[in-house]
Amino acid sequence: MGKFFIPGIDDDPRVIERVYGDMRKQVELEVGSRPHGRRIAKLWTRRGHTDCMTEVGLSDPLRGGTVMAIFDMGHHRPYVVWWRPADGTTTGVREIIDQKAYAVVEFDS
Numbered sequence: 086m087g088k089f090f091i092p093g094i095d096d097d098p099r100v101i102e103r104v105y106g107d108m109r110k111q112v113e114l115e116v117g118s119r120p121h122g123r124r125i126a127k128l129w130t131r132r133g134h135t136d137c138m139t140e141v142g143l144s145d146p147l148r149g150g151t152v153m154a155i156f157d158m159g160h161h162r163p164y165v166v167w168w169r170p171a172d173g174t175t176t177g178v179r180e181i182i183d184q185k186a187y188a189v190v191e192f193d194s
């Protein structure tokens with residue numbers, strides 16, 4: 086799929102790893118368990134009543150704003166989509182997707 090990145094974050098791998106680690110910790114605090122380590126680039130699933138493809142770096146198909154990361158919470162667990170709203174909010178918003186994915190595409194390792 087391509088090299089792992091977080092939109093709007095410096096290309097320095099150390100910075101990306103630090104930011105991604107902070108995001109994983111925040112998701113763990115909110116959901117109650119640590120996300121799986123796999124790095125998801127695209128997630129095709131049902132959200133609400135709509136089948137859609139959610140992809141890091143693109144606009145969220147239902148909410149708008151830029152998808153920053155997609156977290157896999159583990160086998161038979163939900164996914165969490167983290168996006169930055171288009172209104173300029175800097176903290177980001179998380180949504181738990183409690184549906185089985187039709188397909189998952191990971192970044193290249």
